[in-house]
Amino acid sequence: MQTKILLNESDMPTHWYNVVADMPNPPAPPLGPDGNPVGPDALAAIFPEALILQEVSAERWIPIPEEVRQALSLWRPSPLYRAHRLEQALGTPAKIYYKNEAVSPAGSHKPNTAIPQAYYNKQAGIRKLSTETGAGQWGCSLSLAGQLFGLEVEVFMVKISYDQKPYRRTMMRTWGAQVHASPTDLTESGRRILAGHPDSEGSLGIAISEAVEVAAQSADTNYALGSVLNHVLLHQTIIGEEAKRQLELAGDYPDMIFAPCGGGSNFGGIAFPFFADKAAGREVRLVAVEPTSCPTLTKGIYAYDYGDAIGLTPLLKMYTLGHDFMPPGIHAGGLRYHGDSALISQLHHEGLVEAVAVPQLETFQAGVLFAQNEGIVPAPESTHAIAAVIREANRCRESGEPKTLLFNLSGHGHFDMSAYDRYFAGELQDYDYPEEAIREALAHLPKVG
Numbered sequence: 001m002q003t004k005i006l007l008n009e010s011d012m013p014t015h016w017y018n019v020v021a022d023m024p025n026p027p028a029p030p031l032g033p034d035g036n037p038v039g040p041d042a043l044a045a046i047f048p049e050a051l052i053l054q055e056v057s058a059e060r061w062i063p064i065p066e067e068v069r070q071a072l073s074l075w076r077p078s079p080l081y082r083a084h085r086l087e088q089a090l091g092t093p094a095k096i097y098y099k100n101e102a103v104s105p106a107g108s109h110k111p112n113t114a115i116p117q118a119y120y121n122k123q124a125g126i127r128k129l130s131t132e133t134g135a136g137q138w139g140c141s142l143s144l145a146g147q148l149f150g151l152e153v154e155v156f157m158v159k160i161s162y163d164q165k166p167y168r169r170t171m172m173r174t175w176g177a178q179v180h181a182s183p184t185d186l187t188e189s190g191r192r193i194l195a196g197h198p199d200s201e202g203s204l205g206i207a208i209s210e211a212v213e214v215a216a217q218s219a220d221t222n223y224a225l226g227s228v229l230n231h232v233l234l235h236q237t238i239i240g241e242e243a244k245r246q247l248e249l250a251g252d253y254p255d256m257i258f259a260p261c262g263g264g265s266n267f268g269g270i271a272f273p274f275f276a277d278k279a280a281g282r283e284v285r286l287v288a289v290e291p292t293s294c295p296t297l298t299k300g301i302y303a304y305d306y307g308d309a310i311g312l313t314p315l316l317k318m319y320t321l322g323h324d325f326m327p328p329g330i331h332a333g334g335l336r337y338h339g340d341s342a343l344i345s346q347l348h349h350e351g352l353v354e355a356v357a358v359p360q361l362e363t364f365q366a367g368v369l370f371a372q373n374e375g376i377v378p379a380p381e382s383t384h385a386i387a388a389v390i391r392e393a394n395r396c397r398e399s400g401e402p403k404t405l406l407f408n409l410s411g412h413g414h415f416d417m418s419a420y421d422r423y424f425a426g427e428l429q430d431y432d433y434p435e436e437a438i439r440e441a442l443a444h445l446p447k448v449g
C-alpha cells in the first residue's frame with residue numbers, strides 16, 4: 001500500500017504544456033482602452049519579450065530552460081500522495097490522491113512561475129522586479145526567485161495581510177526583498193485610494209495597480225504577476241504533468257480533479273495537462289473551488305474587465321465580480337481576487353471546466369480533518385479544494401462509487417496559524433453571498449464593443 005508516489009529529478013518535465021493548442025476556440029484577446037486588441041508591444045514596458053511570446057503562444061509544448069529546471073530541482077518533482085487515512089476517516093470507497101506543492105521553499109506552488117519569470121527577466125537585462133502580494137505567498141516566491149537569479153524585488157503587500165502576517169514579511173526580507181503595506185503613498189494609485197479611503201485595508205487589485213505603476217516608470221524595472229496570465233498558468237502545468245506520470249506509476253487515472261481557484265494558476269497547473277486528454281475524448285472532470293464570499297466563476301459575469309482596481313491593465317475577458325469589488329476579509333487571502341484567468345474563464349464559459357463555491361467554516365473544518373489524518377496543516381486556500389473533495393468522497397460513500405479523486409494541495413498553512421486560532425475560538429464566520437457589493441461593482445465594468 002503505497003503512500004507517496006515519487007519521481008526522480010531526471011523525470012522532471014522538460015516542457016510546459018500550453019492548453020491553448022487544445023482549446024476549441026482561440027483565446028479572447030486582451031483589449032486596450034480604445035477597445036482594440038493590444039499587441040505584444042503594449043506589454044513590453046513591463047514584461048520581457050520571452051514571457052510576452054509565451055503569453056500569446058499557441059505552441060503545444062514550450063521548452064523549460066535548463067537553468068530553470070536546475071532551480072526547480074531544489075524541491076521538484078513534488079510528491080503525489082494517496083490519502084489512505086483520510087479515505088478511511090471518511091469511510092469512502094473513493095480513492096483520494098493529492099499533489100503536495102507545499103514542499104517548495106516558499107510553501108506553495110507559486111515558485112513554479114516565480115523562478116522562470118525571474119530567469120527570463122534576468123536574461124533580458126532587467127535589474128529589478130516589482131509585484132503585489134495578498135497573503136504573502138507570491139511575494140515570498142518572487143523574493144526567493146529574485147535572490148536565486150540576482151534581481152532586486154519590491155513587494156506591495158495588501159495592508160490587512162501585512163498586519164496579520166508579519167512572518168511572511170520577514171521571510172521576504174530574508175530573501176532580500178523590500179516590502180510595503182499597500183495602499184502606500186509611494187505611488188499615484190496608492191495616493192488616490194488613500195484620498196478616498198484613508199483606512200483602506202487594501203486589496204490585490206490596488207496592490208497590482210501600485211506595482212504596475214512602479215514598473216511602468218523605469219526602464220530597468222519589470223512587473224511580475226503571480227497568477228491570472230497565460231504564461232503563469234503555463235509555468236504551473238509542471239504540476240499536472242508530474243501528477244499524470246505519478247498516477248500512471250500508481251496505475252490510476254482521475255475521474256475528477258479539484259484545486260482552489262483564486263486567479264486560477266494552480267488549478268490550471270494541475271488540470272490543463274489532463275485537459276489535453278479531455279480534448280482528445282477522455283472522460284475527466286475539472287473542478288475549480290472558490291470561496292462563497294468571492295464567487296468569481298460561480299456568480300460573476302463573463303465580460304471584459306480590468307485586472308487591477310484602478311484600470312491600468314489591459315482589459316481581459318474573464319469571469320469578474322467587477323474590478324472595484326472589495327471581497328470580505330476571509331482568511332484565504334490568495335482567493336480574494338475579483339477576476340480569474342482568461343483561459344479558465346473561457347473554458348468555464350464553454351462548459352469544459354466546472355466550478356463550486358464553499359463557505360469559510362466548511363473549509364477550516366475540512367482543513368482540520370485533513371491535518372488530523374494526513375499530518376500536513378493546509379493553507380486556507382488549499383482547504384477549499386479539500387472541502388470539495390470531502391463533499392465528493394461523501395457522495396461516493398452514499399452511492400458506492402469508487403471514484404478516483406485528485407486535488408492540488410497548493411500550500412501549507414504554517415503562516416496561517418492565527419486564522420486557525422480564530423477558527424478554534426469560534427470567531428470565524430461565513431459571509432453571505434455579497435450580492436449588493438457585487439451588483440455595485442458590476443455597474444462599473446468598462447464599456448467595450
Ligand SMILES: *Cc1c(COP(=O)(O)O)cnc(C)c1O
Pocket residue numbers: 108109110137138226227228260261262263264265266267334335379381382410411412
Ligand atoms: C496564491 C495561492 C492560491 C490561489 O492562487 P491561484 O493563482 O488561483 O493558484 C491557492 N493556494 C495557495 C497556497 C496560494 O498561495
